[in-house]
Amino acid sequence: MAIVTPLKTAAEQVLGTQFANVKAELPGAPSVRKLREDAFAGFEAKGLPHRRLESWRYTDLRALLREARPLADTANVTPAVQARLAALKLEGVRLVLVDGIFAADLSTLEGLPEGVTIQPLTEALVSTREDLTSILSGPSVADSDTGLMLNTALMRDGVFIEIAEGTELDAPIAIVSLASGEDERAIFHRSVVRAAKGVKATIVEISEGVGSVASQINGAIVFENGDESDVQHVRIVTGHVAGTVQVLSTLATVGAHAKFESFALVCKAATLRQQHFVRYAGEHTEVGLRGVNLLGGQEHSDVTLVVDHAVPHGTSRELFKTIIGGEGTGVFQGKVIVRPHAQKTDGGMTSNALLLDDGASMFNKPELEIFADDVVCGHGATVAQIDGEQLFYLMARGLPRPQAEALVLQAFAGTAVEFIVDESLRELVMSEVEAWLSEREASSVVSTI
Amino acid sequence: MAAVQETIDQVKSIDVTEYKYGFVTEIEMDKPAKGLTEDTVRYISARKNEPEWMLEWRLDAFRRWKTMTEPNWSRVNYPPINYQDIYYYAAPKSGASPKSLDEIDPAILETYKKLGIPLREQEILAGVAPENRVAVDAVFDSVSVVTTFKKELAEAGVIFCSISDAIQEHPELVRKYLATVVPVTDNYFATLNCAVFTDGSFVYIPKGVRCPMELSTYFRINEQNTGQFERTLIIADEGSYVSYLEGCTAPKRDENQLHAAVVELIALDDAEIKYSTVQNWYPGDAEGKGGIYNFVTKRGDCRGKNSKISWTQVETGSAITWKYPSCILRGDGSRGEFYSIAVSTGAQQVDSGTKMLHLGKNTTSKIIAKGIAAGKSDSTYRGMVSAHRKATGARNFTNCDSLLIGDQCGAHTIPYIEAKTATAVFEHEATTSKIGEDQLFYCQQRGLSEEEAVALIVNGFVKEVLQQLPMEFAVEAQKLITISLEGSVG
Numbered sequence: 001m002a003i004v005t006p007l008k009t010a011a012e013q014v015l016g017t018q019f020a021n022v023k024a025e026l027p028g029a030p031s032v033r034k035l036r037e038d039a040f041a042g043f044e045a046k047g048l049p050h051r052r053l054e055s056w057r058y059t060d061l062r063a064l065l066r067e068a069r070p071l072a073d074t075a076n077v078t079p080a081v082q083a084r085l086a087a088l089k090l091e092g093v094r095l096v097l098v099d100g101i102f103a104a105d106l107s108t109l110e111g112l113p114e115g116v117t118i119q120p121l122t123e124a125l126v127s128t129r130e131d132l133t134s135i136l137s138g139p140s141v142a143d144s145d146t147g148l149m150l151n152t153a154l155m156r157d158g159v160f161i162e163i164a165e166g167t168e169l170d171a172p173i174a175i176v177s178l179a180s181g182e183d184e185r186a187i188f189h190r191s192v193v194r195a196a197k198g199v200k201a202t203i204v205e206i207s208e209g210v211g212s213v214a215s216q217i218n219g220a221i222v223f224e225n226g227d228e229s230d231v232q233h234v235r236i237v238t239g240h241v242a243g244t245v246q247v248l249s250t251l252a253t254v255g256a257h258a259k260f261e262s263f264a265l266v267c268k269a270a271t272l273r274q275q276h277f278v279r280y281a282g283e284h285t286e287v288g289l290r291g292v293n294l295l296g297g298q299e300h301s302d303v304t305l306v307v308d309h310a311v312p313h314g315t316s317r318e319l320f321k322t323i324i325g326g327e328g329t330g331v332f333q334g335k336v337i338v339r340p341h342a343q344k345t346d347g348g349m350t351s352n353a354l355l356l357d358d359g360a361s362m363f364n365k366p367e368l369e370i371f372a373d374d375v376v377c378g379h380g381a382t383v384a385q386i387d388g389e390q391l392f393y394l395m396a397r398g399l400p401r402p403q404a405e406a407l408v409l410q411a412f413a414g415t416a417v418e419f420i421v422d423e424s425l426r427e428l429v430m431s432e433v434e435a436w437l438s439e440r441e442a443s444s445v446v447s448t449i
Numbered sequence: 450m451a452a453v454q455e456t457i458d459q460v461k462s463i464d465v466t467e468y469k470y471g472f473v474t475e476i477e478m479d480k481p482a483k484g485l486t487e488d489t490v491r492y493i494s495a496r497k498n499e500p501e502w503m504l505e506w507r508l509d510a511f512r513r514w515k516t517m518t519e520p521n522w523s524r525v526n527y528p529p530i531n532y533q534d535i536y537y538y539a540a541p542k543s544g545a546s547p548k549s550l551d552e553i554d555p556a557i558l559e560t561y562k563k564l565g566i567p568l569r570e571q572e573i574l575a576g577v578a579p580e581n582r583v584a585v586d587a588v589f590d591s592v593s594v595v596t597t598f599k600k601e602l603a604e605a606g607v608i609f610c611s612i613s614d615a616i617q618e619h620p621e622l623v624r625k626y627l628a629t630v631v632p633v634t635d636n637y638f639a640t641l642n643c644a645v646f647t648d649g650s651f652v653y654i655p656k657g658v659r660c661p662m663e664l665s666t667y668f669r670i671n672e673q674n675t676g677q678f679e680r681t682l683i684i685a686d687e688g689s690y691v692s693y694l695e696g697c698t699a700p701k702r703d704e705n706q707l708h709a710a711v712v713e714l715i716a717l718d719d720a721e722i723k724y725s726t727v728q729n730w731y732p733g734d735a736e737g738k739g740g741i742y743n744f745v746t747k748r749g750d751c752r753g754k755n756s757k758i759s760w761t762q763v764e765t766g767s768a769i770t771w772k773y774p775s776c777i778l779r780g781d782g783s784r785g786e787f788y789s790i791a792v793s794t795g796a797q798q799v800d801s802g803t804k805m806l807h808l809g810k811n812t813t814s815k816i817i818a819k820g821i822a823a824g825k826s827d828s829t830y831r832g833m834v835s836a837h838r839k840a841t842g843a844r845n846f847t848n849c850d851s852l853l854i855g856d857q858c859g860a861h862t863i864p865y866i867e868a869k870t871a872t873a874v875f876e877h878e879a880t881t882s883k884i885g886e887d888q889l890f891y892c893q894q895r896g897l898s899e900e901e902a903v904a905l906i907v908n909g910f911v912k913e914v915l916q917q918l919p920m921e922f923a924v925e926a927q928k929l930i931t932i933s934l935e936g937s938v939g
Contacts, residue, residue: 054522324871340856355871358838364866370881373853378880383868 012047014068019153022071026156027122031133039152046146053146058331058363059273059302061147064245069186069216072099073156076180077106080210084178089428090204092171093118098178100189100219101157115167121190124160135192138222138251139279141306141337147247147275151188151218158191158219161203165196165226172202172234172422177219181211181241190220197226197255202422205235207248207269214243214270220251227255227282234425235264236432237272242298244270249277256282263420265429266301267294267436273302280342283313290319292413292429294436295328295360302331305349309342312372318349321416323409325440327359334379335367342372349379354386354412356405406437468766471701471731474560474671477542478590483674484533487511490644493538497613497647500620510633510643517637523800524829524861525769527705527742535707537645539590539672557589560669584609586650586666590675596650598662605661607691608653612680615651622653626684630713630750630777638709638771639746642678646711649679654689654720665694670730670741676707683713685720687753692723697766699731703739705768710745718753718780723761725917726774730766735824737796740768747774751783751812759786760803761917768797773831775804778812778840785814788917793826793858802832802863807843807873818849822858829860834875835867843873851881 008016019040028036048065049056075098085096085106095118096106102120109118124132142148159175175191193203205221225231233250240246246269254260266272278287293301307316322330332351353362366379386408394404413433420426481492490511494504519530541554584598586609602609608619615623633643650666670677685691699706708730714722724747733740743766749758760774776785787803799822805814814834822828828851836843851860862879892902 343856353868355868355873358871360871361867361869363868364864364875364877366862366864366877366879368851368862368879368881369859370851370853370861371856371859373856373858375853375881378878379862380879381864381866381875381877383866383873383875385871385874 011065011068027125039149043149069184072185075101084210093173095159100187115164117162119160121158142277151220154188155190158189160192162194163199166198168200172204174204176206179209179215181213186216192222195225195229199229202232207237209240217246220249223252225254230259233262237269240270247273252278258285261288264291271300275304279308280314286315288317290416293322296325300329304333309338309345312343315346320351322353324360325356330362333365338370340371343374345375347377351381353383402441406441470698473700476556480539514640525798536675539675606655612649612651638744642711646678646680649681652683656686657688660691668697670699679710681712684715687718690721695726712747714749716756721757726762733768735795743767743770745772750777754780755782757784761788764791770799772801781809787816789818792821793828794824797826800829804833807836807840811842813844816847820851825857827859831863833865836873838869841872845875847877849879
């Protein structure tokens with residue numbers, strides 16, 4: 001078969017020049033420099049991911065990124081950024097990234113519990129530790145992803161959190177990543193969380209846009225969770241203006257007898273692609289990936305998962321609830337791989353979508369790839385509109401239609417939200433959901449079908 | 450879960466080493482030189498006395514095929530196929546257009562006898578009750594050797610003949626419908642088929658006619674190094690009904706043989722087509738040597754209002770299966786169904802599934818797919834359900850389950866569910882699991898042993914697909930797979 005080498009798009013050409021210009025100044029020990037070079041070479045060979053690539057079928061980054069924005073190399077702390085931080089309802093340790101750059105003066109490090117070390121990524125990248133590249137790389141199933149390669153090549157800053165063996169944190173650690181949105185910027189950030197054996201911790205990750213200019217964001221978070229650890233990850237993506245294109249990758253390697261729960265709320269996120277790559281490194285481990293996507297207008301939310309059961313006795317649960325109004329597009333692509341010998345794997349994946357308006361679309365692709373015979377794996381996917389009977393029931397009891405709809409939708413989303421263990425976070429997420437719903441209700445929009 | 454011994458034994462009984470239809474018929478064949486050029490296409494067309502328009506159509510397809518590349522997205526592996534090392538036409542020397550069964554080479558008749566396919570109408574009458582008669586079109590390598598019950602069918606107005614005859618006798622129908630469901634350039638193998646297709650069946654059911662008997666085609670690949678490229682076209686005119694069956698076998702050989710067929714179904718207003726397949730091509734030996742590459746494009750077009758197309762398949766043969774019988778639900782209120790059992794053993798590779806494309810309003814579809822993989826085989830379900838923006842009220846239910854026996858095989862599910870209209874309701878579920886503990890408990894509590902309980906539950910479960918087959922085929926299919934699908938109660 002003839003090998004087709006497509007012409008480079010304008011954005012790809014600009015990215016090439018940008019990398020050539022900044023690679024010397026980007027932070028990194030020699031091993032990290034090599035990692036960047038290799039990642040960029042991989043990216044250049046394949047180009048921006050496009051719809052003919054199976055894993056990017058529904059989110060054509062090549063078409064979405066018509067031009068590459070200038071790389072953000074400083075934190076633009078605008079009054080809007082400061083105002084947003086002041087209004088943020090989050091207690092405890094707060095690590096702030098503005099345009100992907102760690103802002104020490106805006107962060108709250110007081111009360112940092114014993115056993116937790118926090119470093120800006122720029123510092124961690126130049127350290128001489130030997131395991132640096134392996135930590136940064138994450139699970140091997142993520143290796144071929146060009147979106148992630150671009151992040152590896154161009155990552156500028158972020159935070160590097162290490163939690164010592166046996167540490168149990170009472171309060172969450174928050175990573176707040178704000179896009180200043182005053183001028184055109186491309187933001188590349190990556191954070192690392194290393195939770196040693198027996199660690200119990202909750203990491204909150206917030207991605208928000210505060211300005212009026214759309215940004216291009218490519219972020220990643222790497223979890224390396226040790227045996228018997230119990231790590232919760234709660235992500236909220238909101239406030240991004242139309243035109244923003246964002247790729248967020250979650251890379252997780254989870255040890256034996258451990259628990260890892262990741263939840264993401266997406267509302268007002270313009271165009272977002274979330275991709276989760278999870279690898280089981282030890283037996284008897286439970287992983288839960290869940291999320292709620294609230295879409296309207298022309299918003300686009302893609303959730304792509306690769307769950308790699310590489311060892312026996314792993315349990316995985318995925319549950320995604322998507323509510324789509326306007327001309328929004330929801331995408332769910334879940335892939336559960338059960339390797340040979342990964343016997344007794346228990347996998348369950350569900351994606352439910354409600355379409356509210358006639359222009360809404362939902363694409364589901366729940367995949368199973370199974371090479372072991374003694375497993376229990378299943379997936380379910382549904383697409384439908386709000387149940388007329390449920391609406392009738394509520395309206396018969398006197399609720400106006402917009403309110404009745406909001407109630408049904410709240411319950412629909414709530415079944416995923418309730419998996420968040422931390423109560424204050426659960427309330428925070430639910431209040432965001434309710435705010436979205438009441439905004440919809442206030443405009444007295446009822447579903448058009 | 451680990452499979453119980455009973456299941457393992459049953460799968461073994463249909464294991465690749467047990468292939469019963471692997472004999473070769475020694476018969477003198479008429480073949481052109483190996484390889485594929487425009488001359489080959491002209492040769493095939495000339496041998497069939499085809500009109501000029503048909504030759505032009507073939508040549509056009511051949512030219513387009515040369516510009517195409519082989520698809521590689523499926524989850525199957527095979528060494529590159531040398532398309533110049535295949536005979537594209539092979540016909541028994543004596544058996545060209547026989548007037549009656551007496552003119553057919555006795556060796557061929559013997560072959561079909563061995564396969565259990567009745568070609569003599571009186572034998573059929575003697576053996577089976579009249580209401581269960583089946584008209585058969587027997588295709589031997591590249592030619593149709595006989596079509597039975599032609600006269601009786603003609604009385605009902607039904608046209609059932611080989612596609613070569615149809616091109617001669619009903620050119621207007623062939624020209625009107627050929628390649629309207631699977632376009633010439635649909636895919637690599639379909640285009641190749643357009644250029645070199647040799648024979649197959651043609652069915653036309655006129656308005657309001659319920660076809661008086663089951664129609665069936667039996668395909669046999671006999672000759673070495675040949676490819677079989679059959680083409681089937683079934684048209685059900687307004688308000689008509691037809692049930693069509695297809696069966697296939699091939700001799701055991703060390704080489705791989707290519708089978709690239711195209712099947713097109715067209716259902717007009719209120720018509721119904723039921724298409725059943727028991728695919729039992731030679732699967733190769735346990736190490737994966739030899740066997741048929743079954744690269745088939747099957748598609749039905751529910752063109753009319755309230756029309757219905759139903760595909761039922763039992764797949765046990767072929768070294769590699771690449772097959773997605775699909776339905777285009779164009780007419781408002783039309784319905785598509787797909788029922789499949791795919792059993793793979795030895796080193797077989799199956800990448801099969803369906804597509805349900807909802808285009809019309811209030812269209813419905815149902816997919817039930819069961820895959821069983823044993824030995825070193827790989828079984829993939831790949832399916833798509835999509836609703837166009839205008840397909841309001843589209844409804845789909847999909848259920849695909851798999852069972853793995855042994856730790857060297859793989860089972861995969863790759864469904865695509867795309868809804869572009871908010872009024873669509875799509876449900877999809879897939880499992881790879883044990884029988885529900887509660888079901889077992891219920892049966893056992895009532896005095897059944899665990900084995901009996903499993904058998905009972907599994908029996909009920911398999912019926913879901915098997916009962917979709919017409920009587921005659923259900924028996925054959927039962928014989929082919931009396932397998933407990935224990936791990937996949939839907």
